[in-house]
Amino acid sequence: MDSPNTNPTAEDESQLVSRRIQRLSLHLTPIPNSFIRDHHQLQLLTCARVKLSVNTALLSDFLRGKHRGIQEKVYEYFKSRPDLQTPVEISKDEHRELCMRQLLGLVREAGIRPFRYIVEDPSKYFAIAEAAGSVDMSLGIKLGVQYSLWGGSVLNLGTKKHKDKYYDVIDNLEYPGCFAMTELHHGSNVQGLQTVATFDPITDEFIINTPNDGAIKWWIGNAAVHGKFATVFARLLLPTHDIKGVSDMGVHAFIVPIRDLKTHQTLPGVEIHDCGHKVGLNGVDNGALRFHSVRIPRDNLLNRFGDVSRDGKYTSNLPSINKRFAATLGELVGGRVALAYSSVSVLKVSMTIAIRYSLLRQQFGPPKQPEISILDYQSHQHKLMPMLASTYAFHFATLHLVQMYSEMKKSHDDQLVGDVHSLSAGLKAYVTSYTAKSLSTCREACGGHGYAAVNRFGSLRNDHDIFQTFEGDNTVLLQQVAADLLKQYREKFQGGTLAVTWNYLRESMNTYLSQPNPVTARWEGEEHLRDPKFQLDAFRYRTSRLLQSVAVRLRKHSKTLGSFGAWNRCLNHLLTLAESHIESVILAKFIEAVQSCPEETRVTLKLVCDLYALDRIWNDIGTYRIVDYVAPNKAKAIHKLTEYLSFQLRNVAGELVDAFNLPDHVTRAPIAMQSEAYSQYTQHVGF
Structure with missing residues (x-):
């Protein structure tokens, strides 16, 4: 690979001037057909020049699917x-x-x-x-x-x-139930749970006990008021004849009745307390459960991955505690999939409210001219348009995750199970964190009216906030993604097969980590910056560099600090790596959606996709500049194009949120009503 020339020749200067003239001419003259490889590229380049016409109904059908x-x-x-x-x-x-x-x-x-x-x-x-x-x-x-x-x-x-x-009886709500996993002292570290289920071979029962206050089941939904049963996760203890007296078979799940089916009274040995008023989600009755020698039949052990016979013998088709634990948690990954998917729906609601109000609200303007919409201000576009682009990007990424999860449930393919586990962890963490921050930005974008409870940002923000902790703390989940990336990185050099989500790493280790091309690093033409290959290459290059560099750092620090100490020393680096990988997956799925959408919606979706990609590159431009992947002139061009695409997106922002197809009685915010918003708002307060 050629190295950069530190002393530009006259020929270099001539080429630079020529490129700038060519770029300027694109703004002044029609794009010649010789620049266009095919009809679709002509559509995509043209969309930055004209006011788009969005087929909202067709786009909505594509988004919402079957x-x-x-x-x-x-x-x-x-x-x-x-x-x-x-x-x-x-x-x-x-x-x-x-x-x-x-x-x-x-x-x-x-x-x-x-x-x-x-x-x-x-x-x-x-x-x-x-x-x-x-x-x-x-x-x-x-x-x-x-x-x-x-x-x-x-x-x-x-x-x-x-x-x-x-x-x-679960289906028809005759048996409302709980999921009692989290304990006061243990949430993310499920293997550290302390509740115990000891088998009694005399009565053929398990005895459920809470050995200390730290083992009280905490934040259990449906427990405080409505639940009649609970799936309780506890350590399965079997009596032995050795000096230990018991054998710990690891965490298993048990069905435990907690209230009488007829009287709804709390059952003997079960202690239930209300977790009380929360920051949000107060329609869910979270409670705390303590068990005092509660006896349940042996059949109440959920025994798919491990069983106990009448004579107290344990059997399993999985050879170790760790494998049984992994299989158990693998079957529960649907919760993460649901949270990632649902978080996008919260983002859709908040974007609908914020953008409709921003189009409605007028403020200031040129002298002696009518006031203009606040969404016409560049600062407002900078707040909301990349967020709208991200909402679309997350929609396609989480839809892909749902499809993978559905296929996993049918095939039970081991490789797919691992892939879904990591991708669900990463998308849940990334999307819920982004949505949490975006809700505050949307509230601010609506000024004082965003502060009115009736316009919903407060309740949306409070209700959604716990999504960052549900089904695994986001920081913990991102570490799982980073650990899997490092595992795939090692296996790549051992000739192993990469899982589906990580396939690009095989090429990236060879291509993306080569010395950046000094010519490509300076390309600043719009057709290049909007090329999906450039965008995806940039995302994957960043991930590959982060992966390689953190692997080197971990190896170095582990010699003096041990594996745990090295991991902790590199933790921020590892979290950045995981987020970078997830962004690469999100962009890849968005690009695929653009390629597969109805032709009438392609120009619009390509515009949205380009803004998502270039905004993310610009937000991390320092990473690209420090390794000369992007030259100063190219960085400047990316920034300018990002601002211009935000302006273009503003022109179709109303249609893009309309495509979410959320009825007024669902959004419920008066400032987001599709007609007579102000009159409905004033009526709410009594005018």
Whole structure:
């Protein structure tokens, strides 16, 4: 590879001047056909020059896909039942009871049965959960606790006898249940759980005990008020005849009744307390559970990955505690998939409110001219347009994750299981963190009116905030992604097969880590910057450099600090690596969506995709500059083009949020109403 020339020749200067003249001419004259490789590229380059015409209906159909009908059924049900719509002001206890009525109505009156789709068609289940969460986030979470967590644990960790006994009564809400994993002292470190289930061979029962305060099950949804059963995760202890007296077989899941089916009274030995008022999601009744020698039948062990016979012998088709634990958690990965997917729906709602208001609100303008929309200001475009582009990017990435998860549930392919585990961890962490920050930005973008509770940013922000902790703390999940990247990196050099999500690493280790081409580093033409190959190469180059450099650092520090100390020393580097990889996956899936969308929507989606890619590159431009991947003139061109694409996106922002197809009774914010927004807002306060 040629090295950079530090003393430009006259020929170099001539080429530079020629490129600049050529770039200027693109703004002044039509693009000659000789510049265009095919019809699609002509469309894509033209879109930056003209006001786009967006086919909103077609774009909406492409976004919402085959499950649009079931989501509209959810929306229509709640539109027909205004008594079930969540008011702006509501107490904790009232909200809990309303949330339970909402769920009962959805299942028993509207006839929407999410449970059947947990296994049959997970993508349809996630679509129902997304729609329910858009109506009230507490409803979406309560639905998830009942069907994905409590019901899903019975289906995924149990066997036929459990499905035969519990399926119908979970499905029709006769048996509301809980998912009792998290403890006061242990959340992310599930292998460190302290609750114990000791087998008693005399009575053929397990005895569930909470050995200390740190082992109290905490933040358990459905426990405080409505739950009758709980899937309790506990260490399975078997009596032995040696000096230890017991053998610890690791964490297993058990079905434990917690309330009487008829009287709803707390059962003997079970202690339940209310976790109280929370920052958000107060429609979900979180409680704390302590067990005092609670006896359950041996059959209540969810025994798909490990079983205990009548005489107390343990059997499993998996040879070790670690493998059984990994298999157990692998079956519960759907919760992360759901949170990533649902977080995007929260972002859609907030973007719809913020952009519609920003188009409506007028303020200042040229002297003696009408006031202009606040979305016409560059600063406002800078706040909201990259965020809108990210919303679209996340939609396609999480849709891909749902499709992978659905395929995994059908095939049970080991490689796909590992791929879904890592990708769900990364997308859940990345998307929920981004959405949490974006909700505050959207509130600020709506000024004082964004602070009114009726316009929903407060409740959206508070309800969503815990998504960053649900199903694994985001920092912990990103470390899982980084660990998997390093594993794939090692296996690459040992001739192993890379998992689907990591395929690009095979090429990246050879191509992306070569010395940056000094010519390419200076290319600043719009057609080059908007080329998907340049964008994806830039994302993957960054990930590859981060992966290689952190591998070297870990090897160096492990000699003096040990593996744990080295990991901690490099932790921020590892988190950046994981985020960079996830951004690469997001962009790859967005590019694929642009290529596969209806032709009438391609120019618009390409514009959105380009803004997402170039905005991310610009936000991390220092990384590219420090290794000369991007020269100063190219960095400047990226910044200018990002601003221009934001301006172009502003012209179709209303149509792009309309394509989310969220009815007014779902968004519910007066400032986001599609007609007479101000009059509805003033009526709300009594005018």
